[in-house]
Amino acid sequence: MKTEYLLRSTAVRNRTFPIGSVILYLENGMVLVSNDFRHKRTKKLEMYCYLPKQGKWVLTHDKNDLTEEIWNCYRKNHIKYKRKESFNTYKRMMKHDRKHKRGSGGQRLGFSGTVTDYECCKEPIHDFRRVYN
Structure with a gap:
Protein backbone atom coordinates (compact mmCIF):
# COMPACT_ATOMS: atom_id res chain seq x y z
CA MET A 1 0.00 0.00 0.00
CA LYS A 2 1.48 3.35 -1.10
CA THR A 3 0.03 6.86 -0.79
CA GLU A 4 0.86 9.90 -2.87
CA TYR A 5 -0.17 13.57 -2.51
CA LEU A 6 -0.42 15.42 -5.84
CA LEU A 7 1.39 18.74 -6.08
CA ARG A 8 0.19 19.26 -9.67
CA SER A 9 -2.57 17.81 -11.80
CA THR A 10 -1.55 14.32 -12.87
CA ALA A 11 -2.97 11.61 -15.11
CA VAL A 12 -3.41 8.18 -13.50
CA ARG A 13 -4.66 5.30 -15.67
CA ASN A 14 -5.98 7.67 -18.39
CA ARG A 15 -7.82 9.95 -15.94
CA THR A 16 -6.56 13.38 -14.79
CA PHE A 17 -6.82 14.40 -11.14
CA PRO A 18 -6.37 17.95 -9.78
CA ILE A 19 -3.83 19.39 -7.36
CA GLY A 20 -4.32 18.29 -3.75
CA SER A 21 -5.67 14.84 -4.56
CA VAL A 22 -4.46 11.81 -2.62
CA ILE A 23 -3.76 8.55 -4.43
CA LEU A 24 -3.66 5.18 -2.68
CA TYR A 25 -2.13 2.28 -4.61
CA LEU A 26 -3.09 -1.23 -3.39
CA GLU A 27 -1.16 -4.48 -3.94
CA ASN A 28 -3.95 -6.03 -6.01
CA GLY A 29 -3.72 -3.27 -8.66
CA MET A 30 -6.62 -1.14 -7.43
CA VAL A 31 -6.11 2.61 -7.20
CA LEU A 32 -8.17 4.88 -4.90
CA VAL A 33 -8.11 8.64 -5.54
CA SER A 34 -9.86 11.35 -3.56
CA ASN A 35 -9.86 15.15 -3.37
CA ASP A 36 -13.04 15.55 -1.31
CA PHE A 37 -11.64 16.85 1.98
CA ARG A 38 -13.97 19.79 2.63
CA HIS A 39 -16.05 18.06 5.30
CA LYS A 40 -15.63 16.35 8.66
CA ARG A 41 -13.56 13.23 8.87
CA THR A 42 -16.48 11.28 10.35
CA LYS A 43 -18.45 11.43 7.07
CA LYS A 44 -17.97 9.13 4.10
CA LEU A 45 -15.22 10.07 1.67
CA GLU A 46 -16.03 10.42 -2.02
CA MET A 47 -13.35 8.73 -4.11
CA TYR A 48 -12.66 7.23 -7.49
CA CYS A 49 -11.73 3.56 -7.57
CA TYR A 50 -9.87 1.98 -10.49
CA LEU A 51 -10.89 -1.64 -11.09
CA PRO A 52 -8.03 -3.40 -12.92
CA LYS A 53 -10.09 -6.40 -14.13
CA GLN A 54 -12.71 -4.22 -15.83
CA GLY A 55 -10.20 -1.45 -16.64
CA LYS A 56 -12.54 1.38 -15.61
CA TRP A 57 -13.03 4.02 -12.92
CA VAL A 58 -15.96 3.88 -10.48
CA LEU A 59 -17.17 6.65 -8.16
CA THR A 60 -17.71 5.40 -4.59
CA HIS A 61 -18.44 6.74 -1.11
CA ASP A 62 -16.86 4.88 1.77
CA LYS A 63 -15.48 5.11 5.32
CA ASN A 64 -13.00 2.40 6.37
CA ASP A 65 -9.29 1.82 7.11
CA LEU A 66 -8.27 2.73 3.56
CA THR A 67 -10.02 6.09 3.75
CA GLU A 68 -8.28 6.74 7.08
CA GLU A 69 -4.94 6.22 5.30
CA ILE A 70 -6.03 8.73 2.65
CA TRP A 71 -7.06 11.24 5.35
CA ASN A 72 -3.73 10.79 7.17
CA CYS A 73 -1.77 11.45 3.97
CA TYR A 74 -3.88 14.55 3.26
CA ARG A 75 -3.41 15.94 6.80
CA LYS A 76 0.33 15.31 6.69
CA ASN A 77 0.93 17.00 3.32
CA HIS A 78 -1.75 19.70 3.07
CA ILE A 79 -0.46 23.27 3.40
CA LYS A 80 -2.65 25.59 5.41
CA TYR A 81 -2.60 29.12 4.06
CA LYS A 82 -2.67 32.09 6.38
CA ARG A 83 -5.25 34.77 5.82
CA LYS A 84 -3.98 37.92 4.20
CA GLU A 85 -3.25 40.90 6.39
CA SER A 86 -6.00 43.47 6.54
CA PHE A 87 -5.70 46.93 5.03
CA ASN A 88 -5.58 48.52 8.50
CA THR A 89 -2.40 46.65 9.35
CA TYR A 90 -0.62 48.18 6.36
CA LYS A 91 -2.09 51.59 7.08
CA ARG A 92 -0.81 51.43 10.66
CA MET A 93 2.61 50.25 9.48
Missing part, protein backbone atom coordinates in the same frame (compact mmCIF):
# COMPACT_ATOMS: atom_id res chain seq x y z
CA MET A 94 3.04 53.25 7.15
CA LYS A 95 2.34 55.84 9.85
CA HIS A 96 5.49 57.77 10.71
CA ASP A 97 6.67 61.07 12.14
CA ARG A 98 7.80 63.50 9.51
CA LYS A 99 8.30 67.17 9.06
CA HIS A 100 5.69 68.52 6.69
CA LYS A 101 6.81 71.05 4.15
CA ARG A 102 6.01 74.66 4.98
CA GLY A 103 5.48 76.63 1.80
CA SER A 104 8.91 76.17 0.30
CA GLY A 105 8.81 75.59 -3.37
CA GLY A 106 11.66 73.12 -3.45
CA GLN A 107 14.73 73.66 -5.61
CA ARG A 108 14.89 74.16 -9.33
CA LEU A 109 17.22 71.74 -11.06
CA GLY A 110 18.99 73.38 -13.98
CA PHE A 111 17.23 74.21 -17.22
CA SER A 112 15.04 71.10 -17.32
CA GLY A 113 12.30 72.79 -15.32
CA THR A 114 12.21 70.00 -12.72
CA VAL A 115 11.52 70.98 -9.12
CA THR A 116 12.33 68.68 -6.22
CA ASP A 117 10.63 68.67 -2.87
CA TYR A 118 11.50 66.49 0.13
CA GLU A 119 9.72 65.33 3.25
CA CYS A 120 12.26 64.39 5.90
CA CYS A 121 12.00 62.21 8.96
CA LYS A 122 14.25 60.26 11.30
CA GLU A 123 13.57 56.98 9.46
CA PRO A 124 15.23 57.05 6.03
CA ILE A 125 12.86 54.45 4.58
CA HIS A 126 10.05 57.00 4.71
CA ASP A 127 12.00 59.84 3.06
CA PHE A 128 10.85 60.12 -0.50
CA ARG A 129 11.50 62.52 -3.30
CA ARG A 130 8.74 64.40 -5.05
CA VAL A 131 9.35 65.65 -8.55
CA TYR A 132 7.13 68.18 -10.28
CA ASN A 133 7.47 69.02 -13.96
